[in-house]
Amino acid sequence: xxxxxxxxxxxxxxxxxxxxxxxxxxxxxKLKAWEKLPSKRSLARHLNIGVVTVMNAYExxxxxxxxxxxxxxxxxxxxxxxxGKKKVAEPPEYPPEPPxxxxxxxxxxxxxxxxxxxxxxxxxxMREALSLQNDTLWKTVPYNGLYELRAAISGYLLRNRGxxxxxxxxIIGAGTEYLYSRLMQMFGRACTFAIEDPGYKKFAAIxxxxxxxxxxxxxxxxxxxxxxLEESGADVVHVSPANHFPTGIxxxxxxxxxxxxxxxRVKKRYIIEDDYDSEFRYSGKFILPLFAxxxxxxxxxxNTFSKSMVPSLRISYMILPPDLLQRxxxxxxxxxxxxxxxxxxxxxxxxxxxxLERHINRMKFYYRGQRxxxxxxxxxxxxxKISELRECNAGTHFLLSVRTRMSEEEVRQAGLAADLSxxxxxxxxYSDVPDDTCTLVINYAGIEQxxxxxxxxxxxxxxxxxxxx
Amino acid sequence: xxxxxxxxxxxxxxxxxxxxxxxxxxxxxKLKAWEKLPSKRSLARHLNIGVVTVMNAYExxxxxxxxxxxxxxxxxxxxxxxxGKKKVAEPPEYPPEPPxxxxxxxxxxxxxxxxxxxxxxxxxxMREALSLQNDTLWKTVPYNGLYELRAAISGYLLRNRGxxxxxxxxIIGAGTEYLYSRLMQMFGRACTFAIEDPGYKKFAAIxxxxxxxxxxxxxxxxxxxxxxLEESGADVVHVSPANHFPTGIxxxxxxxxxxxxxxxRVKKRYIIEDDYDSEFRYSGKFILPLFAxxxxxxxxxxNTFSKSMVPSLRISYMILPPDLLQRxxxxxxxxxxxxxxxxxxxxxxxxxxxxLERHINRMKFYYRGQRxxxxxxxxxxxxxKISELRECNAGTHFLLSVRTRMSEEEVRQAGLAADLSxxxxxxxxYSDVPDDTCTLVINYAGIEQxxxxxxxxxxxxxxxxxxxx
Numbered sequence: 001x002x003x004x005x006x007x008x009x010x011x012x013x014x015x016x017x018x019x020x021x022x023x024x025x026x027x028x029x030k031l032k033a034w035e036k037l038p039s040k041r042s043l044a045r046h047l048n049i050g051v052v053t054v055m056n057a058y059e060x061x062x063x064x065x066x067x068x069x070x071x072x073x074x075x076x077x078x079x080x081x082x083x084g085k086k087k088v089a090e091p092p093e094y095p096p097e098p099p100x101x102x103x104x105x106x107x108x109x110x111x112x113x114x115x116x117x118x119x120x121x122x123x124x125x126m127r128e129a130l131s132l133q134n135d136t137l138w139k140t141v142p143y144n145g146l147y148e149l150r151a152a153i154s155g156y157l158l159r160n161r162g163x164x165x166x167x168x169x170x171i172i173g174a175g176t177e178y179l180y181s182r183l184m185q186m187f188g189r190a191c192t193f194a195i196e197d198p199g200y201k202k203f204a205a206i207x208x209x210x211x212x213x214x215x216x217x218x219x220x221x222x223x224x225x226x227x228x229l230e231e232s233g234a235d236v237v238h239v240s241p242a243n244h245f246p247t248g249i250x251x252x253x254x255x256x257x258x259x260x261x262x263x264x265r266v267k268k269r270y271i272i273e274d275d276y277d278s279e280f281r282y283s284g285k286f287i288l289p290l291f292a293x294x295x296x297x298x299x300x301x302x303n304t305f306s307k308s309m310v311p312s313l314r315i316s317y318m319i320l321p322p323d324l325l326q327r328x329x330x331x332x333x334x335x336x337x338x339x340x341x342x343x344x345x346x347x348x349x350x351x352x353x354x355x356l357e358r359h360i361n362r363m364k365f366y367y368r369g370q371r372x373x374x375x376x377x378x379x380x381x382x383x384x385k386i387s388e389l390r391e392c393n394a395g396t397h398f399l400l401s402v403r404t405r406m407s408e409e410e411v412r413q414a415g416l417a418a419d420l421s422x423x424x425x426x427x428x429x430y431s432d433v434p435d436d437t438c439t440l441v442i443n444y445a446g447i448e449q450x451x452x453x454x455x456x457x458x459x460x461x462x463x464x465x466x467x468x469x
Numbered sequence: 470x471x472x473x474x475x476x477x478x479x480x481x482x483x484x485x486x487x488x489x490x491x492x493x494x495x496x497x498x499k500l501k502a503w504e505k506l507p508s509k510r511s512l513a514r515h516l517n518i519g520v521v522t523v524m525n526a527y528e529x530x531x532x533x534x535x536x537x538x539x540x541x542x543x544x545x546x547x548x549x550x551x552x553g554k555k556k557v558a559e560p561p562e563y564p565p566e567p568p569x570x571x572x573x574x575x576x577x578x579x580x581x582x583x584x585x586x587x588x589x590x591x592x593x594x595m596r597e598a599l600s601l602q603n604d605t606l607w608k609t610v611p612y613n614g615l616y617e618l619r620a621a622i623s624g625y626l627l628r629n630r631g632x633x634x635x636x637x638x639x640i641i642g643a644g645t646e647y648l649y650s651r652l653m654q655m656f657g658r659a660c661t662f663a664i665e666d667p668g669y670k671k672f673a674a675i676x677x678x679x680x681x682x683x684x685x686x687x688x689x690x691x692x693x694x695x696x697x698l699e700e701s702g703a704d705v706v707h708v709s710p711a712n713h714f715p716t717g718i719x720x721x722x723x724x725x726x727x728x729x730x731x732x733x734r735v736k737k738r739y740i741i742e743d744d745y746d747s748e749f750r751y752s753g754k755f756i757l758p759l760f761a762x763x764x765x766x767x768x769x770x771x772n773t774f775s776k777s778m779v780p781s782l783r784i785s786y787m788i789l790p791p792d793l794l795q796r797x798x799x800x801x802x803x804x805x806x807x808x809x810x811x812x813x814x815x816x817x818x819x820x821x822x823x824x825l826e827r828h829i830n831r832m833k834f835y836y837r838g839q840r841x842x843x844x845x846x847x848x849x850x851x852x853x854k855i856s857e858l859r860e861c862n863a864g865t866h867f868l869l870s871v872r873t874r875m876s877e878e879e880v881r882q883a884g885l886a887a888d889l890s891x892x893x894x895x896x897x898x899y900s901d902v903p904d905d906t907c908t909l910v911i912n913y914a915g916i917e918q919x920x921x922x923x924x925x926x927x928x929x930x931x932x933x934x935x936x937x938x
Contacts, residue, residue, distance in 0.1 A: 006556070016754055060753040063722020063862070083726035097616060097637055114607045119599045126595055138583045140780045147566060168566055174643040174783070174807035183649070185678050186701020204549045205803050209654050211680075222534070257552035284529040285485055311609045312810035314643070334674050338643035338807055341781035393532070 001038055001046050006102050014049055015056035020270055022057065024067050026077055033079035037067060104302050104419040105455050111446050116363060117310050121355055131205065137341045143333040145172025146344040152351035153317055161275075163292045163301070165319050169448035171328070174314040174338035176274070177206060182332050183272070183300065183318070184210040187236060191268070194234035196224050198246065198428035200274060203238050212392070216430040219244065223251040225237065226258040236270045237263075242278040242287035246399060246428055246441045248392025250287055259290070263298040270324070277301045277395040279360050282368055284393075285290050297321030305347065308457060315339055315347060374444045374452060379458045382466045396445035399425060402438045411438050418458040470507055470515050483518055484525035491526065494534050499661045502548035506536060547680040548675060549597050557622025573888040574924050580915050585832060586779050590824055594815035606810045612802040614641025614786070615813040621820035622786055629826065630744075632761045632770070634788050640797070643807035645743070645773050645782040646675060652741070652769065652787070652803050653679040656705060661735070662705035666692050667715060667897035672707050685899040688713065695727040706732075711747040711756035714869060715897050715910045719756055728759070732767040739793070744772045746864040751837055753862075766790030772788055774816065777829055784808055784816060836865050836914065843913045843921060850925045851935045865914035868894060871907045873932050880907050880931060887927040 002022065025031040037043070042056060044051040058075055061067045069077045083269055099463035109320050129137055136146075144150065150167035157163040173179040180203060184191075189211050197216035207214040215232040218225055224239050239259070240250035251259075263269045273290045281287070291301040304316035320328055350356055378389060378400065390399035404411065415422040425439035433439070447455065460466050471491065478486035480632055484792050493498045506512070513520040530536045536544045598606055605615075613619065619636035626632040642648040649672060650676055653660075657887055658680050666685035677685040684701040687694055693708050701723060708728070710720035720728075734737045742759045750756070760770040773785035791796055847858060847869065859868040873880070884891040894908035902908070916924065929935050 003795055019754070051759075056753065063719050064756060065723055065725075078721075078786055080723060080726060083723075083730065109608070111607060111609070114601075114604055117607070123599055126599075130586075130592055130595075132583075135583050137781050138580060138586070138779055139578070140580070174647075176803055176806055178647075178807055187681065200802065209800070211658065217681075250532050250534075252547075254547055254549060254552075256533055256534075257549060261552065271680055284525065284532055285488070287533060310607060312606050314805075314807050314809050331678070334671065335646055336644055336783075338647055338783050339810060340783050340812055343812065352849075391703055438860055 002043060004047065004180055006047055006049060015053045015060070018047070018049075018054065018057040019060045022061060023064075023066055025047060026080065029078045029081070031083050033077055035077045035231045036073075037077065038073040039074060079326060101421075103421045104458070105447055105451060106420050106421040107423040107441065107443050109443070111311055111448055112363065114310075116366065118355060118359055122346060122350065123150075125349040128349065129342040129345040132345075137345055139341075141337040141339075141341045141344065142336060143337055144168075144263055145337050145339060146171065146341055146348060148348040149351075150317075152348040156356060157352050161286060161292065163319075164290055165301075169319050169322075169325055170317050171320065172315065172317050172337060172339055172344065175306070176302055176316040176318075177183070177202065178277075178338055179302060179316055179318045180206050180272075181210070182328075182335065184212055186324075186328055186332050187212075187270075192232075192234045192237055194229055194232055194237040194246065195430075196239060197430040198425065199240070200238060200245065201430070204430075208422070215458075218431065219247070219249065221249070222255040223249050224259065226255065228263050229259075229262060235266070235268050236272060238272045238274060239290075240274045241290045242275055242277060243281070243392070243394040245277065245395065246392075246397060246425060248390075248394060248398075249330055250393070251290075256293060258292060260296070260298070264296050269298065271299045273299050273301050275301060277307055278303075280310050280364055280367055280396060281394040282364070282371070287320070287394075291319065297323060300324065308356065311346075313343060313347070315343065352393075370444055370447070370449070371396075371398075373449060374442070376448065377452045377456050378442075381460055383456070383460045386463060386465045397443045400440045401425075402440065402463060403436060404438050404465055406463065407435075407440065408433075408438050411440075414462040418461060420455075420458055420462075473516065474858070475516055475518060484522045484529070487516070487518075487523065487526040490530045491530060492535055493535075495530075495549065500546045500591065502546055502550050505542075506544040506546065508543060542925060570890075572890045573927070574916055574920060575890040576892040576910065576912050577890050578912070578915055580780055581781075581832065585835065587824060587828055591815060591819065595811060595820040597818065598811040598814040601814075606814055608810075610806040610808075610813065612804060612806055613639065614806050614808065615639070615810055615817060617817040618813045618820075619786075623816040625820050625825060626701045626850075630761065631757055632788075634770075638788050638791075638794055639786050640789065641784065641786050641808055641813065643785070643804060644775070645745075645771055645785040645787075647807055648771065648785055648787045649675050649741075650679070651797075651804065653681055655793075655797055655801050656681070656739075659664065660705055661701075661703045663698055663701055663706040664899075665713065666899040668892065669707060669714065669898060670812065670899070673899075687900065688718065689718070690718070690720045691724040692722070693728065695724065695731050698728075698731060698845060704735070704737050705741060707741045707743060708759070709743045709745060710759045711744055712750070712861070712863040714864065715861075715866060715894060717859075717863060717867075719862070720759075725759055725762060729763060729765070729767070733765050739765065740768045742768050742770050744770060747772075747775055748777050749833055749836055749865060750863040751833070751840070756863075760788065763790075766792060769793065777825065777832075778816075782816070784812065836873065839913055839916070839918070842866075843911070843916065843919060846921045846925050847911075850929055852925070852929045852932070855932060855934045866910055866912045869892075869909045869911055871932060872905060872936055873907055874905075875907065875932065876904075877902075877907050880909075883931040885928060887910060889924075889927055889931075909938045924935060 004018065004021040006014060040051050040054040044054045047172060061295055067077055069075050136257060147167060149172060150170040153170055154165050154167045157165055184206065191212060193207050193212055193214040195214055195219050197218050204214050215234050217229050217232055223244055229237060241256060263271050271290065277291055278287060289301060291299045301319040305313055386404065387400050387402040390401065392398050408424055412422055423443060424442040426433045473487065473490040475483060509520050509523040513523045531538060534547060536546055541782050616636060618641060619639040622639055623634050623636045626634055653675065660681060662676050662681055662683040663686050666687050671689050673683050684703050686698050686701055692713055698706060710725060740759065744758055747756060749828055758770060760768045767790065770788040774782055793916040855873065856869050856871040859870065862869050877893055881891055892912060894910055895902045
């Protein structure tokens with residue numbers, strides 16, 4: 001008769017303990033194939049437990065197929081002998097995750113501090129989302145996102161970008177990378193992409209992971225060079241006409257018209273306009289998106305709330321011209337929307353109540369001050385003996401080109417030694433950059449003002465050319 | 470001299486109005502290429518506005534490249550004549566989005582009502598997330614998700630599923646479809662997938678969109694048929710051993726051992742275990758996941774919080790065995806995490822404070838009652854003269870096989886006419902199902918109890934075989 005010490009079970013229910021004992025005996029071969037188990041009643045009496053408890057244990061063994069029941073004959077052990085008696089090994093010990101290194105200043109991170117986020121307003125709309133009496137938010141969201149959010153974005157773009165867009169043209173997704181992925185699938189592997197050099201290199205990585213070919217197209221002072229684009233044989237080009245990163249170039253109207261002419265020449269050509277960071281413009285008004293200048297429905301517009309709100313919110317959107325929209329619906333709308341409907345609702349309310357405009361204006365005012373502060377610290381620094389500043393009128397960065405005999409790698413290492421994580425122009429370039437200059441991308445959004453004097457000392461200390469003897 | 474009626478500008482700032490007037494005149498060719506613009510001072514005097522206002526308008530035109538400035542000579546219109554004078558057309562009018570049809574009962578929707586969601590607890594953790602004093606949540610989240618959430622899931626799986634998993638093996642994503650997409654990219658196009666028939670057909674759609682071949686493998690009473698899997702030549706198989714949908718089959722230990730033997734035979738073979746809906750089990754304890762029985766690190770585990778919490782939260786996770794984890798890091802970790810860090814944090818707190826277990830137990834209690842109620846309504850219905858119930862011990866559905874001479878399509882249409890959206894077993898099947906039976910999937914999670922009597926009348930009314938004469 002099966003004998004187990006029921007008192008050994010710890011906090012486990014008796015039936016579960018009994019189930020585990022019998023299961024392990026079967027796996028380990030102590031109970032042989034076709035062996036008959038004791039009847040529920042006799043095992044219960046033997047172990048001094050209830051019949052129902054034994055029944056529950058037997059039921060679980062039956063469900064999982066360790067035993068089988070034969071009518072009027074009883075329960076029998078399954079024949080598992082041919083599979084060997086492998087015990088499940090303990091999982092390997094992984095090293096604990098190392099915490100991310102914290103730097104004195106991290107020029108790669110370009111994020112606002114939490115004190116600037118309108119948490120209480122956001123909180124209010126999140127609470128509202130959870131307490132809505134209708135059940136819109138509890139249903140599965142449509143593939144393209146919550147109607148309320150798409151309508152709010154459509155209104156925002158009309159007021160702030162001069163764009164006339166129907167909510168049904170807008171597709172919400174968890175980050176622009178996600179939306180790029182869907183576009184690449186839609187265009188298919190026969191499509192060759194083009195990317196500005198320097199530019200958004202991740203687009204190339206995503207292309208690669210989808211098996212799409214891509215070409216880097218150099219830029220000049222007006223941005224993407226259209227003749228080289230034409231030569232490249234690419235079908236779909238990724239550009240940032242309003243605010244090229246990291247150069248800050250605004251593509252002038254003539255180049256835009258050339259680009260629109262390029263796209264019109266071949267049916268399968270399209271433009272993906274990445275309008276990232278164009279909200280934060282410090283002089284003049286916003287730059288009209290190419291999307292709004294396009295008369296041929298050839299421009300896909302792409303933007304994100306990661307920068308204008310906070311990176312932790314993974315909400316981006318794209319706008320498709322009509323024929324592409326239909327193609328998207330036909331081929332990609334089976335994918336569910338990837339953004340929480342609660343956050344979509346909160347963002348919709350945040351935008352339609354005018355908080356986004358207010359927030360962006362507040363942040364522009366803050367960034368402008370931050371920018372002035374940092375630029376004047378740079379201008380007063382001995383660094384200026386060997387470098388030039390290249391201001392960008394939008395975004396939250398500028399460029400610093402340093403004439404130095406140090407290699408980029410040496411500069412980077414010297415930066416790390418000074419507890420600085422540097423961001424380089426070459427990080428965004430595909431082709432080689434000149435040897436005698438090292439261009440840093442100064443992302444200033446997150447630099448605390450009290451750190452600036454010490455930061456300037458450390459930066460200057462990197463380059464032997466501007467150390468005092 | 471340029472003359473514009475400044476009073477016509479509406480709410481627009483004067484500089485912006487002036488900029489637009491000049492821009493449109495350039496586009497429309499009223500201002501010719503190389504024409505010299507009046508000096509700022511004289512235009513200001515002429516229009517009776519400030520010089521700074523004119524300067525701002527000229528600056529914007531310069532930035533966008535409509536004019537150019539030549540030192541000591543003034544401002545000149547750019548030559549855009551070769552690009553034609555296209556006015557941007559009004560966007561086409563799209564039909565407004567039709568609201569989703571509401572049915573008396575929708576058997577396709579299987580969602581809980583909002584009254585069951587622990588909104589106040591959730592709210593508390595969301596508020597906490599927004600008011601945390603450290604800036605973890607304001608940074609970009611690691612590719613695999615917030616450590617806190619991965620640690621909480623690891624603890625939950627140990628307590629509730631007997632799974633020993635390190636947080637670093639867990640990858641958080643916005644929905645299982647998203648995670649499947651990343652897996653398909655990682656495995657690459659040379660990999661052939663296998664899917665249970667019937668089963669999760671969307672997996673096939675995702676495979677197709679990634680250009681991966683896939684095979685349907687029939688199931689028998691023990692689930693996936695391993696000999697047919699072997700014959701199919703597939704490399705990676707998608708299975709739900711703990712709770713097959715829609716049949717509710719629990720794969721018995723013998724079949725599991727066969728499957729583990731199949732996977733061990735070829736190096737590139739893997740199993741994707743979809744543990745969807747296994748939380749809601751109504752008899753006995755949980756079914757041990759294949760992942761926990763695997764001794765060869767060949768099983769990828771996949772689950773979601775869409776069902777256990779609410780579909781609006783797009784949070785799923787997968788667990789990779791060590792060698793695949795390294796491959797994932799090498800090839801896929803450049804993709805940013807797709808889930809909001811606020812919601813990840815709230816879910817982490819929700820789980821680690823024990824609310825998930827409590828919530829699932831509450832829902833199990835509720836679903837058990839709901840199930841009993843609906844099953845007894847079915848048993849009392851004239852439908853039973855021509856049908857059989859096939860209960861599933863997990864999830865929130867059961868099957869109803871009706872012997873009828875109606876075709877499935879006729880049944881579906883008759884359902885619609887009775888304002889019922891029916892879900893069919895054949896919706897999940899690839900191969901043909903027998904003609905003389907029509908099997909309905911009765912998803913009961915969201916059916917309101919007061920509707921049940923009328924629902925039974927309408928269902929019975931569909932089939933002539935059980936109408937009373």
